[in-house]
Amino acid sequence: MTLLLEVTNLCTEFNTRAGLVRAVDGVSLRVSRGECLGVVGESGSGKSVTFASVMGLVRSPGRITHGMIFFDGRELRDMSPDEMRATRGRDIAMTMQDALTALNPALTVGEQLSEVLIAHDETLPAGRAARRVAIRDKCVEMLGLVGIPSPQSRLAQYPHEFSGGMRQRIMIAIALACRPKLLIADEPTTALDVTIQAQVLELISDIRARLGMAVVLITHDLGVVAEHCDRVMVMYAGQVVEEGPTEQVITQPRHPYTRGLLASIPRPAMRGQPLTPINGQVPDLVGLPPQCRFQSRCPMARPECLVEVPMFDAGPDRRARCLRLEDMP
Amino acid sequence: MSFGKLLERIIQLIPVLLGVSLIVFVMLALTPGDPVQIMVGEQSITPEQEAELRRDLGLDKPMVERFFIFLGNAAQFDFGQSYYHGRPVSAVIAERLPATIELSLVALIVALVTAIPLGVLAAIRKNSVLDRLATVGSLLGVSLPGFWFGILLIMLFSVHLQILPVSGRIGYASEVPTVSGFLLIDTLLAGDVRAFGEALRYLILPAITLGLPMTAILMRVTRTSMLEVMRQDYITFAEAKGLPRRRVLFRHALKNALIPTVSVAAIEMGSLLGGNMIVETVFGWPGLGRLVVESIFLRNYPLVQAAVLLYAVTYVLLNFIADILYTVLNPRVKL
Amino acid sequence: MTEATLASAPPADSLFRRNLRDFRSNRLAMASVIVVLIFVIMAVAAPLIAPQDPNETDLFRRLQPPAWIEGGEWAFVLGCDGLGRDIFSRIIYGARISIFIGVAVIVLATGVGILAGLAAGYFRGWVDVVIGRIVDILLGFPYLIFAIGLMAMMGPGLFNIVLALAYKEWVIPCRVVRGETLAVRELEYVEAARALGAGSRHIMWREILPNILSPVIVVSTIRMANVIILEASLSFLGLGVQPPTASWGSMVSDGRAFILEAWWVSTFPGVAILLLVLAINVASQGLRDAFDPRFSE
Numbered sequence: 001m002t003l004l005l006e007v008t009n010l011c012t013e014f015n016t017r018a019g020l021v022r023a024v025d026g027v028s029l030r031v032s033r034g035e036c037l038g039v040v041g042e043s044g045s046g047k048s049v050t051f052a053s054v055m056g057l058v059r060s061p062g063r064i065t066h067g068m069i070f071f072d073g074r075e076l077r078d079m080s081p082d083e084m085r086a087t088r089g090r091d092i093a094m095t096m097q098d099a100l101t102a103l104n105p106a107l108t109v110g111e112q113l114s115e116v117l118i119a120h121d122e123t124l125p126a127g128r129a130a131r132r133v134a135i136r137d138k139c140v141e142m143l144g145l146v147g148i149p150s151p152q153s154r155l156a157q158y159p160h161e162f163s164g165g166m167r168q169r170i171m172i173a174i175a176l177a178c179r180p181k182l183l184i185a186d187e188p189t190t191a192l193d194v195t196i197q198a199q200v201l202e203l204i205s206d207i208r209a210r211l212g213m214a215v216v217l218i219t220h221d222l223g224v225v226a227e228h229c230d231r232v233m234v235m236y237a238g239q240v241v242e243e244g245p246t247e248q249v250i251t252q253p254r255h256p257y258t259r260g261l262l263a264s265i266p267r268p269a270m271r272g273q274p275l276t277p278i279n280g281q282v283p284d285l286v287g288l289p290p291q292c293r294f295q296s297r298c299p300m301a302r303p304e305c306l307v308e309v310p311m312f313d314a315g316p317d318r319r320a321r322c323l324r325l326e327d328m329p
Numbered sequence: 330m331s332f333g334k335l336l337e338r339i340i341q342l343i344p345v346l347l348g349v350s351l352i353v354f355v356m357l358a359l360t361p362g363d364p365v366q367i368m369v370g371e372q373s374i375t376p377e378q379e380a381e382l383r384r385d386l387g388l389d390k391p392m393v394e395r396f397f398i399f400l401g402n403a404a405q406f407d408f409g410q411s412y413y414h415g416r417p418v419s420a421v422i423a424e425r426l427p428a429t430i431e432l433s434l435v436a437l438i439v440a441l442v443t444a445i446p447l448g449v450l451a452a453i454r455k456n457s458v459l460d461r462l463a464t465v466g467s468l469l470g471v472s473l474p475g476f477w478f479g480i481l482l483i484m485l486f487s488v489h490l491q492i493l494p495v496s497g498r499i500g501y502a503s504e505v506p507t508v509s510g511f512l513l514i515d516t517l518l519a520g521d522v523r524a525f526g527e528a529l530r531y532l533i534l535p536a537i538t539l540g541l542p543m544t545a546i547l548m549r550v551t552r553t554s555m556l557e558v559m560r561q562d563y564i565t566f567a568e569a570k571g572l573p574r575r576r577v578l579f580r581h582a583l584k585n586a587l588i589p590t591v592s593v594a595a596i597e598m599g600s601l602l603g604g605n606m607i608v609e610t611v612f613g614w615p616g617l618g619r620l621v622v623e624s625i626f627l628r629n630y631p632l633v634q635a636a637v638l639l640y641a642v643t644y645v646l647l648n649f650i651a652d653i654l655y656t657v658l659n660p661r662v663k664l
Numbered sequence: 665m666t667e668a669t670l671a672s673a674p675p676a677d678s679l680f681r682r683n684l685r686d687f688r689s690n691r692l693a694m695a696s697v698i699v700v701l702i703f704v705i706m707a708v709a710a711p712l713i714a715p716q717d718p719n720e721t722d723l724f725r726r727l728q729p730p731a732w733i734e735g736g737e738w739a740f741v742l743g744c745d746g747l748g749r750d751i752f753s754r755i756i757y758g759a760r761i762s763i764f765i766g767v768a769v770i771v772l773a774t775g776v777g778i779l780a781g782l783a784a785g786y787f788r789g790w791v792d793v794v795i796g797r798i799v800d801i802l803l804g805f806p807y808l809i810f811a812i813g814l815m816a817m818m819g820p821g822l823f824n825i826v827l828a829l830a831y832k833e834w835v836i837p838c839r840v841v842r843g844e845t846l847a848v849r850e851l852e853y854v855e856a857a858r859a860l861g862a863g864s865r866h867i868m869w870r871e872i873l874p875n876i877l878s879p880v881i882v883v884s885t886i887r888m889a890n891v892i893i894l895e896a897s898l899s900f901l902g903l904g905v906q907p908p909t910a911s912w913g914s915m916v917s918d919g920r921a922f923i924l925e926a927w928w929v930s931t932f933p934g935v936a937i938l939l940l941v942l943a944i945n946v947a948s949q950g951l952r953d954a955f956d957p958r959f960s961e
Contacts (some may be wrong), residue, residue, distance in 0.1 A: 637812075640806055
């Protein structure tokens with residue numbers, strides 16, 4: 001598989017009143033074509049900011065301070081705002097956590113869908129009438145693809161006229177309208193009912209297989225990752241703490257934080273055993289000392305953990321940020 | 330919005346309009362001084378003549394009955410005779426109304442076309458020099474007394490620089506046949522471009538003075554709501570779609586940000602209506618506002634009463650229209 | 665009600681102190697407060713400060729220019745008006761009218777507004793409906809038109825102005841108080857007081873009012889700036905206090921006759937209005953930022 005996205009040593013900082021917050025601190029990651037990468041972490045772990053950085057959507061007072069972001073062979077950070085704009089929505093698309101807030105309440109669904117096509121689709125015919133028909137057909141096709149019944153009649157409706165699950169589907173349709181090479185799905189199911197969660201995830205997996213696109217699935221739910229992702233990356237306090245093939249990371253975690261996450265979710269294999277939440281809280285990101293960020297909550301912490309910990313190789317295609325990864329059971 | 334809901338809203342207007350009329354009626358009824366005496370003035374009349382006049386004016390009837398007569402007459406635009414002009418009050422008002430409407434509309438346009446772009450720019454370039462200037466400007470705008478600002482403008486542009494006329498609506502030399510009563514339209518209908526330009530020159534200072542407080546407030550509201558909207562997820566999502574910046578700002582952000590601006594604009598129409606009296610007085614503008622002020626000093630109360638009622642009803646209707654517009658602009662709100 | 669049960673109410677006092685500290689650290693707002701204070705001192709001590717008798721006419725000084733222009737004298741710093749009266753002294757005395765009316769209208773309106781708003785928000789039901797209707801009807805009038813109509817009927821005079829403005833002004837604190845009362849009346853400590861058998865009057869005055877006072881004060885100060893402009897507008901139209909009493913609005917109006925030869929007659933009283941109103945506006949914005957951050961930008 002060829003490489004699609006490669007991020008190296010990315011740092012994104014926010015200048016807040018409390019001080020400089022390094023929300024993303026030296027994150028490196030790779031996504032191959034057609035692959036599904038799961039990104040797991042608590043809120044505040046930097047997972048959303050990492051991919052906002054990739055999309056070039058970090059807002060003031062935040063800014064990318066260093067790092068490289070190669071997408072499809074091009075450095076995104078060297079692109080002009082216009083080139084970046086042309087890439088967004090066409091080659092890299094994004095869905096957000098809550099479609100209710102991500103869809104513009106004052107514009108019809110049809111308009112919000114067709115405007116992406118108008119911005120990016122170069123295959124549209126030139127004549128005005130033909131163009132309009134082509135756009136309409138494409139909108140209907142996309143709504144059909146995400147499973148919205150009688151799409152023709154619903155284009156003129158506003159987001160609030162749809163149910164939560166339907167809105168999520170519409171947002172996915174908008175993101176996929178230009179057949180992107182990479183879809184970043186930021187917590188696609190958090191805002192949904194449990195029954196609809198599965199449907200939406202199924203939809204994303206299904207379309208991914210059909211269109212052959214890569215997906216980054218940002219979530220705090222390891223169960224979702226286990227079911228849908230080829231690889232997984234665990235983030236903690238702005239850093240990647242572990243990454244590797246999903247299967248291996250879940251069965252044999254190499255970082256105490258991953259282990260803690262796994263122990264805190266109910267799994268069939270562990271039926272009967274009590275769930276153990278991770279004690280303590282994510283540290284304040286202002287003025288962090290250069291040391292292992294998890295040590296304050298880590299059951300395996302030792303005095304020697306009070307140093308800056310790099311990523312270590314932990315087997316083929318696996319890495320973890322822990323001095324004691326060899327001691328892991 | 331369904332017809333039924335619209336009807337319901339219209340029905341809700343009735344008690345407010347009734348209450349407004351009652352207050353206007355009471356204002357006059359409680360006025361010290363006898364209307365007959367005011368009418369008669371210095372002339373001497375016999376007690377019989379006085380009693381007849383009283384009967385003609387309906388002053389011998391009980392208050393409640395007089396209120397309903399007043400309401401019935403008002404519904405037919407009959408506000409009695411203007412003692413001073415010797416003509417029906419409604420005719421005098423109708424004659425002066427176009428000048429006031431023309432001035433108010435131009436002031437409204439001035440306010441909208443300056444406030445909205447400035448508010449948007451200030452929000453987009455938050456904390457820039459322009460943003461700071463706009464903030465200071467809007468604070469000055471709400472703190473400036475309109476009558477004084479108008480006089481300053483006259484002193485600067487008319488007296489000192491001598492590039493704009495001091496007062497009035499058009500020069501004496503211009504003869505424009507009256508069709509609509511709006512000079513900007515009538516001059517164009519007459520094909521007189523020079524007179525149109527002249528009418529415009531007469532309009533500039535009064536319109537700026539009248540529109541200033543509204544401009545200041547609308548700019549602030551636009552800026553605040555634009556900043557609020559720009560924080561919303563749907564703006565981030567629109568950016569993520571790779572839409573042109575213009576489209577994100579004007580189609581996605583502005584359409585939502587304008588919703589509060591429109592509501593506030595309607596409320597601020599009240600300051601425009603009240604400002605008429607001041608601005609028309611300062612600039613000698615021959616409109617309804619100045620007529621009212623003159624009539625107060627002439628104790629021409631029926632005219633004052635009719636004008637106050639007209640202003641209040643206009644204001645109530647404007648607020649009603651703003652409500653409807655709000656729901657049209659904002660598909661989430663169902664009436 | 666004992667001291668112990670009162671303790672369940674939020675500690676309004678310490679919050680108030682913290683807000684006050686926030687306000688004090690806002691330099692622009694503090695500067696504005698000082699400007700307002702200077703005007704207040706001018707108003708209170710006018711006879712001590714004014715260099716001349718504000719009503720003394722002197723036809724030899726008719727339209728005498730300000731001191732720094734040829735023909736001016738330092739004893740008549742800002743020049744003289746069409747009757748040769750000292751403009752600076754008249755501005756000082758004019759502050760009395762503006763500030764008296766501003767304070768009187770706001771005190772009266774806030775008092776009535778609090779009573780009506782508390783009643784509407786606390787009792788709900790028909791009280792709320794009746795008060796709400798009156799508020800709706802009064803809101804149907806553009807402010808200045810309403811005041812002009814009333815002044816036309818009542819005739820000019822200081823107390824008539826206060827009444828004409830207060831008749832409509834109370835609506836604004838009333839709406840604020842009603843909204844806040846509705847929000848607060850369901851809160852725990854109010855429920856607790858009610859459960860302990862406290863009477864309506866006690867709950868309204870001792871439990872609810874102290875906790876909704878911040879937004880009311882903030883709104884009142886903002887409105888005071890508005891009332892001062894309205895009073896000046898009425899005086900400008902000749903519907904305010906009557907000559908020879910000095911008021912800023914009528915001074916600007918008097919100066920209109922001389923805009924060709926004596927710009928200072930209209931200009932300086934207007935500067936006074938602008939300064940005072942601007943200072944009140946900036947100070948009240950500071951107050952709002954410190955005491956009621958919900959509404960700040």
